Amino acid sequence: MKEIKENIIQxxxxxxxxxxxxxxxxxxxxxxxxxxxxxxxxxxYLKDEMGFIHxxxxxxxxxLEEGELEVVFIVWSPKDKIKVFVRTRLDRDNPVMDNVxxxxxxxxxxxxxxxEMFGVQFTGLVAPEEFLLEDWQGPPPFRRDFDTAAYAExxxxxxxxxxxxxxxxxxxxxRDGEEIPDFAKKYSR
Amino acid sequence: xxTVLMDILGAVVTFLVAFVVGMTYGGLSRKITxxxxxxxxxxxxxxxxxxxxxxxxxxxxxxxxMHHLGGAFLMVSSVMTLMIVPVLSHNNWFPxxxxxxxxxxxxxxxxxxxLGMALGAGQTGNPNSAxxxxxxxxxxxxxxxxxxxxxxxxxxxxxxxSITGLMAAQAHSGTWLMFSSPFAFIAAVMAMLGMFRxxxxxxxxxxxxxxxxxxxxxxxxxxFVMMSSGSVFTFAKLTLYVDxxxxxxxxxxxxxxxxFALYLIPMLYGMTTPRYRTxxxxxxxxxxxxxxxxxxxxxxxxx
Amino acid sequence: MMNDKNSQKIVDxxxxxxxxxxxxVLAYGTGCGxxxxxxxxxxxxxxxxxGVRGAATPRQADVLLITGYLTVKTMKRVIRxxxxxxxxxxxxxxxxxxxNGGMYYDSYNTIKVLDKYLPVDVYINGCxxxxxxxxxxxxxxxxxxxxxxxxGAQQYKDNLEWYRANQKKIIPNWIMPEYNW
Numbered sequence: 129m130k131e132i133k134e135n136i137i138q139x140x141x142x143x144x145x146x147x148x149x150x151x152x153x154x155x156x157x158x159x160x161x162x163x164x165x166x167x168x169x170x171x172x173y174l175k176d177e178m179g180f181i182h183x184x185x186x187x188x189x190x191x192l193e194e195g196e197l198e199v200v201f202i203v204w205s206p207k208d209k210i211k212v213f214v215r216t217r218l219d220r221d222n223p224v225m226d227n228v229x230x231x232x233x234x235x236x237x238x239x240x241x242x243x244e245m246f247g248v249q250f251t252g253l254v255a256p257e258e259f260l261l262e263d264w265q266g267p268p269p270f271r272r273d274f275d276t277a278a279y280a281e282x283x284x285x286x287x288x289x290x291x292x293x294x295x296x297x298x299x300x301x302x303r304d305g306e307e308i309p310d311f312a313k314k315y316s317r
Numbered sequence: 318x319x320t321v322l323m324d325i326l327g328a329v330v331t332f333l334v335a336f337v338v339g340m341t342y343g344g345l346s347r348k349i350t351x352x353x354x355x356x357x358x359x360x361x362x363x364x365x366x367x368x369x370x371x372x373x374x375x376x377x378x379x380x381x382x383m384h385h386l387g388g389a390f391l392m393v394s395s396v397m398t399l400m401i402v403p404v405l406s407h408n409n410w411f412p413x414x415x416x417x418x419x420x421x422x423x424x425x426x427x428x429x430x431x432l433g434m435a436l437g438a439g440q441t442g443n444p445n446s447a448x449x450x451x452x453x454x455x456x457x458x459x460x461x462x463x464x465x466x467x468x469x470x471x472x473x474x475x476x477x478x479s480i481t482g483l484m485a486a487q488a489h490s491g492t493w494l495m496f497s498s499p500f501a502f503i504a505a506v507m508a509m510l511g512m513f514r515x516x517x518x519x520x521x522x523x524x525x526x527x528x529x530x531x532x533x534x535x536x537x538x539x540x541f542v543m544m545s546s547g548s549v550f551t552f553a554k555l556t557l558y559v560d561x562x563x564x565x566x567x568x569x570x571x572x573x574x575x576x577f578a579l580y581l582i583p584m585l586y587g588m589t590t591p592r593y594r595t596x597x598x599x600x601x602x603x604x605x606x607x608x609x610x611x612x613x614x615x616x617x618x619x620x
Numbered sequence: 621m622m623n624d625k626n627s628q629k630i631v632d633x634x635x636x637x638x639x640x641x642x643x644x645v646l647a648y649g650t651g652c653g654x655x656x657x658x659x660x661x662x663x664x665x666x667x668x669x670x671g672v673r674g675a676a677t678p679r680q681a682d683v684l685l686i687t688g689y690l691t692v693k694t695m696k697r698v699i700r701x702x703x704x705x706x707x708x709x710x711x712x713x714x715x716x717x718x719x720n721g722g723m724y725y726d727s728y729n730t731i732k733v734l735d736k737y738l739p740v741d742v743y744i745n746g747c748x749x750x751x752x753x754x755x756x757x758x759x760x761x762x763x764x765x766x767x768x769x770x771x772g773a774q775q776y777k778d779n780l781e782w783y784r785a786n787q788k789k790i791i792p793n794w795i796m797p798e799y800n801w
Contacts (some may be wrong), residue, residue: 289720296745351669357669374707529676
């Protein structure tokens, strides 16, 4: 296991000058961070030359304090039983990167979701505009500066009394003729 | 004049009996299914409540003339079948329109209802209806072959094309046709599994898959008409089988016993088998049932 | 001799009795609640003994059972389904999410109060309601039907503009076919 991991790290570092090791995981994970221009070539190399034929996941992390969005590609090699994380950072105000759905077709779905939820733009992505959200007019909702509670307060009605559910307790107590116990009275208005 | 009035009254009585018996059989089948599944199940009169509720619905939309007529075609086909099939052997209360060749006419009129329903379902524009109709017609092509083979075997063997003629032949020889021409009976019963559309052959209305197929756009009174016509048709088909293969019935009680015994066959077979796909169902009908139908024709020609 | 009002009352009682004992349910499994319907219908709890039975399409259904949270996207479909149902029709709100948003109270994409958008006859509380609670909800609906108080559909017709305004507030891009219901 250890030798295979070392070998993978060596090969990637030899071929991609900007590949830097991020975390040293104890288990079968290898972690890399690259520039965003390198992403298609490193993914092609992993898939075609090193046997990482399976795309497990593409996720996105919002680093609000650093003003960056991080896109993580997780690929899996069924032969070596090794997982490789390829990370890249994008500018938060102008998150543009290359489309990779020619490498794995299923990447298209992830990219649509990221475009909708984080506002990451993929150059050359061919897909319908709307995916999970219909008629969405606000900012991308998975970004950390989007206040969902305030948005929900503004957009939807709220039933009063939800915070302590006292009316429900009283209704049940009245219907069944029982006393509200002391520990429940603590939460009442 | 009086005989005509009596006949009309008798036709109404026949229809009512068929409606009540068919609905009750439907309810009993739901009850028996529930007991097989270790449930309490609805009461035996649940189908009547459902039918009344559907009749009491305040609104029922339709999508055009053909959709409106689809249910009517079904009802016409059911009532026509019922009027041709002799309900009891010797009884003035249940008149019937028997004539030479009515067995051949019956073959046509029994497929007329589904065809009219197909036209009606086509106009609703619901894709599930269209798929259901396609499946239903495919299945009909499947089970019509053994069914026609069985009937043709009977016609060749007894040199008659009328139901009353076959009943008279049974009364004359003293044995039921299910014993004297067993292959025709086996083929006809296997075809009956498809006619009743119980479980392995419920590909037409498959609820989880097609959203009840051709009837998916019908609610309220339309569904009420289809439900009652289905009940009448059930009774008519069972009575036809009793007339053809079990020597008919002299009174209503014997008729009920015989028809219910026949009705249990598709019902209980359905509880043990999951649904077929369309091509599997057609292949099933063109396999052993058709083989038995051919055997029946051989028996009729040789003996 | 009975007058018209009394005979109407008797007809109503018979109709309501039939409606009460034959409830065809369209279970709209939008969220997590759909998993509670199979145990309610099958041999353990057997809702069919009460006349409760699944309906395949909205045209045949009497009750729209809305299980779980409703996102804005599914809300559009629920409105279409409800308007395709035939009168008289009832709505059961199933689970806390339909009552006050439940655990999705601060979600950006789920509605919190269902009865602002559709007339709800009976709410079933719980997250999730167990099959006993579902049966209790059906019994409550039967009681209301028998008393003639389950008139949500009439309320919807009378206050259609109010409901439409609420619905259009959350669905800005209103592309709906016209129904002749």
